[in-house]
Amino acid sequence: MGIKTLLPSLKRAFSPGSIEAFANKTIGVDISCILHRAFSGCAQEVARNETSDFYITFVRRYIDLLLRYNCHVILVYDGQPLPSKRGTNASRTSRRESNLQKAEALVLQGNSNEAYKYFQSATSITSVVVEHTIAEFSKIPNVDILVAPYEADAQLAYLMKHNIADAVVTDDSDLILFGCSTLIYKLNWNTGSCEVYELSKLPLCFSGYMRRKFSFDTFRYLCIIMGCDYFPGISKVGFKKGVEFFDCNRGTNLVKMLKQDLNAKFSAGITDEDVQGFLTANFTFLYQVVYCPLSKKEVAFTERPDEYPLTYAPYLKRSNLPVWHFAGSISPEEDSCRKVLGNRDTTVDPKLDKYKRELLPKWSVHHPEKFAGRAPTADADVVFLSSQASPAAGAKRTHSATTNTGEPVRVLFTPPQAKVPRTQQTTAFTTQASTIQPRVDKTQSQPVSLRSPATNKKPPASIWGRLSAQVVKKNSQESPQPPVRLNTFAGNSVSLASQDSITEKLVNKLLIQHKEPIDERPEDTENTSKPEKPSEIVPETQVMSVDKIADEPALLKSSDVKATPDKEAAGVDENAADKSTTTPDSSTATPKRRSRHQVRRFDSFAQLEILHRQMPLISPVRVEIPRSRGSSSQSSPKPGTSSTPIKRRLTVSPLETSSRNSPEAVKKFFSPGTEGFGLTSKVYQLNATNKLL
DNA sequence: CTTGAGTTGAAAT
DNA sequence: TCAACTCAAG
Ligand SMILES: [Mn+2]
Numbered sequence: 076m077g078i079k080t081l082l083p084s085l086k087r088a089f090s091p092g093s094i095e096a097f098a099n100k101t102i103g104v105d106i107s108c109i110l111h112r113a114f115s116g117c118a119q120e121v122a123r124n125e126t127s128d129f130y131i132t133f134v135r136r137y138i139d140l141l142l143r144y145n146c147h148v149i150l151v152y153d154g155q156p157l158p159s160k161r162g163t164n165a166s167r168t169s170r171r172e173s174n175l176q177k178a179e180a181l182v183l184q185g186n187s188n189e190a191y192k193y194f195q196s197a198t199s200i201t202s203v204v205v206e207h208t209i210a211e212f213s214k215i216p217n218v219d220i221l222v223a224p225y226e227a228d229a230q231l232a233y234l235m236k237h238n239i240a241d242a243v244v245t246d247d248s249d250l251i252l253f254g255c256s257t258l259i260y261k262l263n264w265n266t267g268s269c270e271v272y273e274l275s276k277l278p279l280c281f282s283g284y285m286r287r288k289f290s291f292d293t294f295r296y297l298c299i300i301m302g303c304d305y306f307p308g309i310s311k312v313g314f315k316k317g318v319e320f321f322d323c324n325r326g327t328n329l330v331k332m333l334k335q336d337l338n339a340k341f342s343a344g345i346t347d348e349d350v351q352g353f354l355t356a357n358f359t360f361l362y363q364v365v366y367c368p369l370s371k372k373e374v375a376f377t378e379r380p381d382e383y384p385l386t387y388a389p390y391l392k393r394s395n396l397p398v399w400h401f402a403g404s405i406s407p408e409e410d411s412c413r414k415v416l417g418n419r420d421t422t423v424d425p426k427l428d429k430y431k432r433e434l435l436p437k438w439s440v441h442h443p444e445k446f447a448g449r450a451p452t453a454d455a456d457v458v459f460l461s462s463q464a465s466p467a468a469g470a471k472r473t474h475s476a477t478t479n480t481g482e483p484v485r486v487l488f489t490p491p492q493a494k495v496p497r498t499q500q501t502t503a504f505t506t507q508a509s510t511i512q513p514r515v516d517k518t519q520s521q522p523v524s525l526r527s528p529a530t531n532k533k534p535p536a537s538i539w540g541r542l543s544a545q546v547v548k549k550n551s552q553e554s555p556q557p558p559v560r561l562n563t564f565a566g567n568s569v570s571l572a573s574q575d576s577i578t579e580k581l582v583n584k585l586l587i588q589h590k591e592p593i594d595e596r597p598e599d600t601e602n603t604s605k606p607e608k609p610s611e612i613v614p615e616t617q618v619m620s621v622d623k624i625a626d627e628p629a630l631l632k633s634s635d636v637k638a639t640p641d642k643e644a645a646g647v648d649e650n651a652a653d654k655s656t657t658t659p660d661s662s663t664a665t666p667k668r669r670s671r672h673q674v675r676r677f678d679s680f681a682q683l684e685i686l687h688r689q690m691p692l693i694s695p696v697r698v699e700i701p702r703s704r705g706s707s708s709q710s711s712p713k714p715g716t717s718s719t720p721i722k723r724r725l726t727v728s729p730l731e732t733s734s735r736n737s738p739e740a741v742k743k744f745f746s747p748g749t750e751g752f753g754l755t756s757k758v759y760q761l762n763a764t765n766k767l768l
Numbered sequence: 769c770t771t772g773a774g775t776t777g778a779a780a781t
Numbered sequence: 782t783c784a785a786c787t788c789a790a791g
Contacts, residue, residue, distance in 0.1 A: 077783060080771085116779040133779075195778090199782080246783065311791090313771055580786045 078298045084314040085251070085272075087279040092271035094262065097242055098144040102259070103231045105245035106208070107200055108148045109134050114198040119190075122175050122197035126207045134208065136264040137244070138218060140542060144267075147439060148217040149240060150212055151227045152205060157363070159305055159355060159401045171197045204420065209417040213430060219440050220417050220430070221366065225403045227365040228253055229376050236376075236480050238455045239368055239440060242271075251277075252360055253376070254291060254479035256455055274457055284322045289459045291479040293321050295360060296329070296353075300337075305356035309343045316341065329354060330386055351390040355401050358391075361481040364403035366415045368440040369451050373405045377481040410558050416441060453482050495742070526681040 114121050117129035141148050156164050178193035205222075213220050223230035232253030234240035239268055242257040243250060251260050251272065258272040278289035287291065297317045302308025312320070324336045333345050333353060360376075367374045379399050383391045393400065406414070410421040416430035432441050439445060456478035476484050 079784085107782070112778050114779090114782085115777075129779080248784085311771065317769060390788070 078252060078301055078303050081248045081251070081298060081301065081311060085277070085280045088251075088274070088276040089260065089272050090258075090276075092269050094140060094144055094259070094267035094269060097141075097146060097259070097270070099146065100241035101147040101149065101239065103149045103151055103234045103240035103242060103243040104137070104141075105227055105231055105247060105250070106134065107153055107227060108244075108246045110136055110200055110204065110208070111198075118194035118198050119178075120135065121199075121204060122171075122178065122194040123203065124201050124203055126203055129209050131208065132202065134212070137262065138212065138215065140262075140264050140267055141244075142215075142217060147217050147219070147438065148215075148219055149234065151230050151234075152209070152220070152222040152417075153200070153227045154225050155225045155403075157225050157305075157359065157401070157403055159359065167199075171199055172399055206417075206419065210429075213417065216436070219728070221368070222415050222417055224364050224366055224373050224406065224411060224414070226363065229360075231255065231363045232480070233365040233367070233376055236453055236455055237367075237369060237451050239446075244269075249304065252295060252303065252479075254457075256479070258456060267312075278459065281318060284325070285318055288708045290477070291457075291459065292477055292481075293325070295357060296332075297321055299353055299356045299360075303356055305359050307351040309337065309341070309345070309349070312341055312343060322609055328386055329357070330390070347390065348654065354387050354390050358399065359402045362399050362402040364405055366411060367451055369446045369449050371412055371441075371443075372408045373411045374451070375399070375405075412441075453478065453480065455482055456482055456484075458484050533701075 113130035113133035116133065117127035120127040121130070138148055138150075174193045174197035178190045178197055181187070181190035181193065207220075209220050212218055221230065221234075228247065228249045231240065231243045231245070231250060232255050235243060235255045235257070242259050243255055244259045244262050246260055251274075254274070255272075256274040260270040260272060262269040277291075277294065278286045281289065297314070299306050300309050300312055300317050300320075301314060320337060320340055324332060324340075326332050326336065330350055333350050337343060338345050356378075362375045362377060362379045364373050365376050366372070379402075382388070382398060391401075392398075397404065407427075412432060413425060413428055414433075416428075416432065418428045418430055432443065435441050437444065458478050459477045460476065478484055498761050
């Protein structure tokens with residue numbers, strides 16, 4: 076299943092690319108994706124459990140493409156189904172059988188066109204296909220076969236996590252969820268073009284808290300709630316609602332999060348079964364059994380705790396089953412290293428095996444010397460740090476975090492002035508291969524250093540200081556829950572108003588600039604090419620709204636949040652139809668004093684486009700604050716101690732359509748694969764004491 | 769607007 | 782098998 080509708084929401088983590096960029100790399104291949112595509116051309120044979128040359132040549136094209144660029148290819152196959160999926164498996168098989176019968180019946184009637192449709196839905200990756208393809212492809216130099224103990228998804232992610240593979244060719248969104256850092260989607264065997272996903276870009280797909288303090292754990296929860304292979308999902312909660320939820324809820328207790336918070340927000344009737352399903356899914360993503368080519372044995376994707384966490388045990392514990400049973404069990408070493416090569420039957424004498432490790436060439440990942448002396452080090456793991464994690468002078472120098480694959484990590488800032496760069500988003504760091512220690516020793520933490528994934532080099536000390544992290548021992552106490560803070564327009568609700576029919580469907584793009592606490596100092600960017608600051612690009616930009624949260628230093632206390640009635644609110648007509656008005660309302664032109672959060676108005680598409688290019692998270696729009704319903708818009712909630720619940724709405728609308736702003740231009744600008752995405756509305760409501768509801 | 773359900777296509781002639 | 786697409790309901 077993958078995660079339905081996830082990919083469209085993650086467009087910003089993708090960029091168009093080419094396989095050239097992966098020349099000389101090791102590429103894992105999710106071969107089931109390619110096979111399923113191939114089956115379109117040989118459905119009848121496959122459905123009848125026969126072999127065909129078609130899928131061989133089809134897959135060969137992809138292999139040859141990679142080999143042409145001198146890649147080392149690892150073809151990864153699915154193994155046993157996970158215990159939790161055995162039920163669905165049976166029903167699928169029966170469905171396929173009935174489709175096959177229908178197909179055969181239609182063949183007898185001479186209706187081969189109709190028959191083919193049923194053959195198509197009767198295909199599956201049969202053992203015939205597996206054996207046939209392995210036999211063929213294992214002969215190719217620089218092509219490895221690796222049959223996963225369970226799912227290929229987890230196996231491929233494991234290869235990436237330990238830097239055995241540099242990227243993975245797939246079309247399945249699950250790989251993202253397993254924490255892969257580089258993925259190649261939609262690979263074209265002819266041209267080599269593809270869509271490249273990068274984990275480090277994932278925070279760009281979010282706004283507000285989810286972006287500034289991106290956590291891969293939270294991302295995983297979000298996906299599970301949307302529904303994944305192991306959990307059907309919470310009804311009526313998809314990406315947007317999920318994001319909205321996690322923007323406001325950041326607890327560490329998943330049970331409480333589901334049963335209390337999620338129920339409160341969406342009144343989704345969360346049952347105990349749901350909790351169990353969610354937890355099962357989460358830990359299946361973390362602890363699934365995979366084969367480790369470094370240690371030549373089966374291991375858990377991420378090391379499993381010996382017992383269920385106390386809070387989750389009531390939901391997961393089964394007296395008759397071993398701990399973590401749902402994520403697969405580890406086979407004996409003798410068997411697993413035979414199966415992984417493609418040998419199907421481990422009950423026979425090993426001498427009869429078709430594939431033997433000793434006979435494989437030196438380049439193979441299975442060759443005994445290939446990884447001699449190398450331990451599983453999670454050296455491609457990523458930890459996301461926001462600038463807030465940097466210690467202020469004299470403050471704590473460590474920061475606890477979890478990597479994308481669930482490894483607990485402690486980040487040390489070794490001179491106290493070491494800093495995570497101040498950006499609008501979380502920065503991804505990778506743990507470095509040379510210094511990280513395998514997690515065998517759980518009592519003694521070992522330091523590791525971090526490098527910037529963008530450059531793949533250690534950042535210059537002048538900017539970054541020296542960062543280091545250490546693996547933390549298990550069961551370290553959880554950090555206390557941070558206070559709830561508002562991340563966007565305090566007390567205001569934000570929504571979009573569509574104006575013209577062309578852009579209407581395209582408008583659900585992020586339209587709101589969200590400014591970080593402002594320093595007037597030059598940006599701490601890479602200081603290479605110095606982009607103009609937005610205010611210089613668009614000097615006539617006006618600050619439209621804003622709460623005077625103003626000059627509060629680092630932390631924004633919710634009690635400081637006040638909805639300030641804006642003069643602009645009065646000046647702008649609530650009627651969204653005044654789209655022709657792109658000139659600033661002169662009555663409102665007085666710039667306000669600087670405040671923490673700004674909503675900007677842009678007067679032409681061109682301006683916004685420039686701005687958008689330079690600060691890719693900002694999209695062209697006009698922001699307006701409608702008059703309050705009562706004619707007395709000036710007398711909105713009183714500043715200071717507002718005792719009534721506050722709810723304000725900003726209207727964000729696309730710009731006028733003319734010349735540069737032609738419908739075509741707008742459409743192109745937002746068209747899939749380029750810039751479009753976004754959260755369109757967010758509602759934050761405050762109660763009398765200025766706390767989030 | 770957001771979700772969910774249902775459908776189609778995938779290869780290649 | 783999976784995801785893109787389309788359509789309709791809340
Ligand atoms: Mn999958």
